[in-house]
Amino acid sequence: LCLPCHVSDFDWTSIDTSHLPSSYKTNSRQEEELLQLADHFLQQYTHLCPDRKPLFVHPVNECGVQKFVSMTVRPTLLPYPDMYYWSGCASFVCDYLIMEPLKCPITPPSSLYSPTTILKYQRGNCFDFTVLLCSLLIGAGYDAYCVHGYATLEMCSLDQTQELCPRLRKPPEVPEEEDPNKYRIKYPLEPQSKFELQQKAKEEEEAESAQEEEREGEVEVEKPKRDPLHGLRVHAWVLVLSGKRKVPETFFINPFTGDSHSITDECFLGIESLWNHRNYWVNMQDCRKGCKDLSFDLSDSICWEIMFTESNKLSQLPTESPKKGTDDMVSQQERGEIDMSFEMPLSWVARIKVSWREYENPFSRGKKVILYNKAKLEKWAAYANGDGLVERLTVYADSDRTEELEVKEWFKHREDLLYMREVNKQTQLITDHFRPGHPLLLKAHSYTSLEPETGHTVEFYHTARVDGLWKRFENATEMTEYFMGREDFLHMRHIEFGQRDKRTEKAGITADANPRPIVQIKEYFHRNPEKPADEDIEERIFMVIDDIIQLTYHLELHDTIASKVVFCRVIGREKREDEIFLSRENSVTYQPWSSEKHKNMLHLYNLLWELRAEQKDLKQQVRDSEAEMLNILTVREDEEANIKLSVSMYNTAKRGQEHEATV
Numbered sequence: 001l002c003l004p005c006h007v008s009d010f011d012w013t014s015i016d017t018s019h020l021p022s023s024y025k026t027n028s029r030q031e032e033e034l035l036q037l038a039d040h041f042l043q044q045y046t047h048l049c050p051d052r053k054p055l056f057v058h059p060v061n062e063c064g065v066q067k068f069v070s071m072t073v074r075p076t077l078l079p080y081p082d083m084y085y086w087s088g089c090a091s092f093v094c095d096y097l098i099m100e101p102l103k104c105p106i107t108p109p110s111s112l113y114s115p116t117t118i119l120k121y122q123r124g125n126c127f128d129f130t131v132l133l134c135s136l137l138i139g140a141g142y143d144a145y146c147v148h149g150y151a152t153l154e155m156c157s158l159d160q161t162q163e164l165c166p167r168l169r170k171p172p173e174v175p176e177e178e179d180p181n182k183y184r185i186k187y188p189l190e191p192q193s194k195f196e197l198q199q200k201a202k203e204e205e206e207a208e209s210a211q212e213e214e215r216e217g218e219v220e221v222e223k224p225k226r227d228p229l230h231g232l233r234v235h236a237w238v239l240v241l242s243g244k245r246k247v248p249e250t251f252f253i254n255p256f257t258g259d260s261h262s263i264t265d266e267c268f269l270g271i272e273s274l275w276n277h278r279n280y281w282v283n284m285q286d287c288r289k290g291c292k293d294l295s296f297d298l299s300d301s302i303c304w305e306i307m308f309t310e311s312n313k314l315s316q317l318p319t320e321s322p323k324k325g326t327d328d329m330v331s332q333q334e335r336g337e338i339d340m341s342f343e344m345p346l347s348w349v350a351r352i353k354v355s356w357r358e359y360e361n362p363f364s365r366g367k368k369v370i371l372y373n374k375a376k377l378e379k380w381a382a383y384a385n386g387d388g389l390v391e392r393l394t395v396y397a398d399s400d401r402t403e404e405l406e407v408k409e410w411f412k413h414r415e416d417l418l419y420m421r422e423v424n425k426q427t428q429l430i431t432d433h434f435r436p437g438h439p440l441l442l443k444a445h446s447y448t449s450l451e452p453e454t455g456h457t458v459e460f461y462h463t464a465r466v467d468g469l470w471k472r473f474e475n476a477t478e479m480t481e482y483f484m485g486r487e488d489f490l491h492m493r494h495i496e497f498g499q500r501d502k503r504t505e506k507a508g509i510t511a512d513a514n515p516r517p518i519v520q521i522k523e524y525f526h527r528n529p530e531k532p533a534d535e536d537i538e539e540r541i542f543m544v545i546d547d548i549i550q551l552t553y554h555l556e557l558h559d560t561i562a563s564k565v566v567f568c569r570v571i572g573r574e575k576r577e578d579e580i581f582l583s584r585e586n587s588v589t590y591q592p593w594s595s596e597k598h599k600n601m602l603h604l605y606n607l608l609w610e611l612r613a614e615q616k617d618l619k620q621q622v623r624d625s626e627a628e629m630l631n632i633l634t635v636r637e638d639e640e641a642n643i644k645l646s647v648s649m650y651n652t653a654k655r656g657q658e659h660e661a662t663v
């Protein structure tokens with residue numbers, strides 16, 4: 001019984017085969033011999049394994065001619081860097097071809113077209129996908145095989161609505177290195193109540209149990225109905241054995257998605273046979289537990305029955321059960337003693353060719369849309385969109401995909417080197433990510449608006465900057481800068497701003513002409529091991545408006561209270577730039593472990609002179625940082641308004657299009 005399934009709207013009977021080579025329309029003498037040997041093998045197999053399903057051995061091709069499946073595999077290495085790796089081949093096949101379901105979900109197809117015809121019409125069933133992908137993988141040097149077996153409904157029908165999008169999968173956690181000081185005594189930062197900790201743990205357990213109940217309820221609602229054809233649905237996929245191309249472990253590739261799977265994946269329910277361009281193997285192992293217990297040692301004649309022996313040995317199919325008569329067994333063996341060693345002819349398929357234009361634009365319908373669990377992934381070809389957009393992932397709050405939570409977009413060939421954009425739909429926060437090489441050394445930029453002082457976080461490629469700045473946050477009232485690898489050990493600077501003069505704002509003066517008053521500048525330094533702790537500044541605060549400077553020094557390992565120096569304004573005395581007034585009344589020092597020089601007023605006087613000069617330089621650096629932020633926003637606004645895409649000098653087709661457009 002064959003249940004009805006979705007039928008493709010493409011009519012394969014109407015394709016033109018008149019231009020195809022003669023190898024597509026006839027069989028050579030070697031091919032005829034090959035088919036006879038295959039028929040003899042099938043007769044033995046059917047007699048000895050009457051309960052097994054028919055093998056997929058010699059379906060007809062697009063010209064109605066029977067062809068052995070191994071000869072439909074045409075090993076080919078395409079001249080593109082990505083096609084040298086299994087992931088690139090798999091991605092191209094699943095993107096380039098349109099999936100068509102099998103006419104009958106529980107039987108293999110009656111025909112198997114050549115990879116060249118499948119590429120021409122950009123569509124096919126799982127067997128067409130598999131043969132094309134296997135041809136590319138073998139051409140790239142992998143030990144790959146086409147597999148005829150059984151899989152779940154979701155895999156056979158390309159239903160990924162219950163799966164997590166690969167873009168959302170978290171990378172495997174790297175185990176933390178053992179702390180060399182793990183046996184050091186750790187002092188608690190502050191005393192904590194055991195009762196409060198117990199109550200907090202209890203609340204967390206209750207919250208987790210409630211969340212688990214909600215998740216279980218969602219799973220019950222979203223749980224698909226039981227498939228009446230479970231275990232019977234025919235599917236084809238690719239097997240890649242370990243060894244060649246330094247493949248560490250044997251794995252499967254689903255040709256519909258291009259994803260790799262473990263050979264223990266429960267989506268694969270059984271294997272009937274597999275083949276490559278040289279031979280054909282029948283699985284003789286029990287698949288009642290799926291594929292997880294199968295051995296893929298193809299040289300093991302107990303697990304795999306090979307069709308054509310690689311030496312002059314006789315083909316040995318499994319004997320009958322001991323319950324049957326010995327005479328029958330002898331007669332079967334006599335009939336099975338036929339020399340099955342055979343040199344496989346060359347493939348009848350013409351050379352597989354993919355032009356650069358086809359490789360760069362794999363989507364026949366303009367774009368590809370994949371629906372996942374609470375997510376939607378859209379793909380476009382390069383240069384299909386004017387802004388360079390090639391991929392968009394939309395994450396939803398519900399399974400019906402109505403409420404958007406987050407949108408991620410990927411770009412290619414942009415001159416501003418933007419390659420990814422994240423948009424949080426709840427907060428409207430946008431984060432742009434850039435590749436190395438931007439004129440402003442941008443790495444990432446988070447914002448809600450490109451207007452100045454509206455909350456911007458900018459990350460830089462700090463190794464290319466002289467000042468070691470790697471991150472800066474700015475809004476209307478504050479600015480925070482983070483540094484790495486500086487010789488002065490500075491790692492953070494925090495600036496607080498006051499409000500502008502309202503009279504100048506009303507007059508329409510621009511922000512750069514009317515800067516915000518600087519209220520306070522804080523700087524934080526890492527420990528400099530070459531200095532004594534009470535001479536190594538940890539925190540430096542310049543209260544610009546209050547005219548107070550405060551220094552806090554690092555602690556030694558055995559210290560508990562840090563040394564401090566505070567310089568205050570002298571009350572009732574007018575401040576002058578070229579004058580410093582220092583007395584014991586306006587300087588406060590607490591240095592319990594310092595040397596005698598720290599108690600010297602002359603030392604404090606010289607220190608104050610240095611701090612005054614550095615405060616002046618710091619104020620100028622703050623103004624430079626403000627100007628840099630304004631310039632970044634101006635440049636980014638211009639780049640978004642005039643998006644330009646770069647074209648490789650080797651892409652002659654695209655350059656020709658641009659030349660025609662300018663003429």
